[in-house]
Amino acid sequence: MIKVDNLRKSFGDLEVLKDINMHIKRKEVVCVIGPSGSGKSTLLRCLNLLEKPTAGNVYIEDTNITDTKTNINKLRQELGMVFQHFNLFPHMNVKENITLAPKRLKGKSKAEVDELCMQLLEKVGLTDKRDVYPQNLSGGQKQRVAIARALAMEPKIMLFDEPTSALDPEMVGDVLGVMRNLATEGMTMVVVTHEMGFAREVGHRVVFMEEGYIVEKGTPAQIFDNPKEQRTHDFLSQVL
Numbered sequence: 001m002i003k004v005d006n007l008r009k010s011f012g013d014l015e016v017l018k019d020i021n022m023h024i025k026r027k028e029v030v031c032v033i034g035p036s037g038s039g040k041s042t043l044l045r046c047l048n049l050l051e052k053p054t055a056g057n058v059y060i061e062d063t064n065i066t067d068t069k070t071n072i073n074k075l076r077q078e079l080g081m082v083f084q085h086f087n088l089f090p091h092m093n094v095k096e097n098i099t100l101a102p103k104r105l106k107g108k109s110k111a112e113v114d115e116l117c118m119q120l121l122e123k124v125g126l127t128d129k130r131d132v133y134p135q136n137l138s139g140g141q142k143q144r145v146a147i148a149r150a151l152a153m154e155p156k157i158m159l160f161d162e163p164t165s166a167l168d169p170e171m172v173g174d175v176l177g178v179m180r181n182l183a184t185e186g187m188t189m190v191v192v193t194h195e196m197g198f199a200r201e202v203g204h205r206v207v208f209m210e211e212g213y214i215v216e217k218g219t220p221a222q223i224f225d226n227p228k229e230q231r232t233h234d235f236l237s238q239v240l
């Protein structure tokens, strides 16, 4: 479903991604872990062209998205993205935040959009917040709205960039719970995360990155219980 071939990304002289190769299958949940600055977010951002790779190719299904002819709007519709800092529109209520893009992009009727909005709010456990503005939501609620907004596009793949890092600890579980449900429903997901419990329990595969390289990838059991590389072992002993 996603194939990353010899991907490189530099910012000026700083080479942030160095020869990344990955293959993500449909319905797979891949968790990307690693120290701060190792290139995890940049990798994720290259998957939907928020960053343009310096070299290499990224295929989504059979389309090489690094091709200059890629329709970026269509690509972003297929790849829902959830950021660390929610990025909700402050002047729009929850419903407006969620329904803005599908209305614009898909031309659904108002009734269909309303129905979709309520279904999505149910999925993220926020049916009572439909008319509330972001400033009156907790961080965890904002993040769940952000997930609903991404799902409104009916994406084939969801990309999560440290979705719980900015949250108070008591909010983390609700957001991870929504993500866990999505995984159970068979959503293909790439999750950059510092939540090792989530990576171990929900991830089908775990990718450990350091200094722009994929050091090791494998099942959660392989990575967490029996890492092959000393660097993976050292990282995990620090964070666990």
Ligand SMILES: Nc1ncnc2c1ncn2[C@@H]1O[C@H](COP(=O)(O)OP(=O)(O)OP(=O)(O)O)[C@@H](O)[C@H]1O
Pocket: 011, 014, 016, 034, 035, 036, 037, 038, 039, 040, 041, 042, 043
């Ligand atoms: N737009 C940019 N311009 C210049 N340097 C950048 C840019 N984006 C990222 N970098 C640099 O690329 C490196 C990797 O950053 P990235 O955010 O991908 O790491 P990360 O593993 O996601 O880190 P964290 O866990 O702290 O979010 C860092 O050194 C960062 O400063």
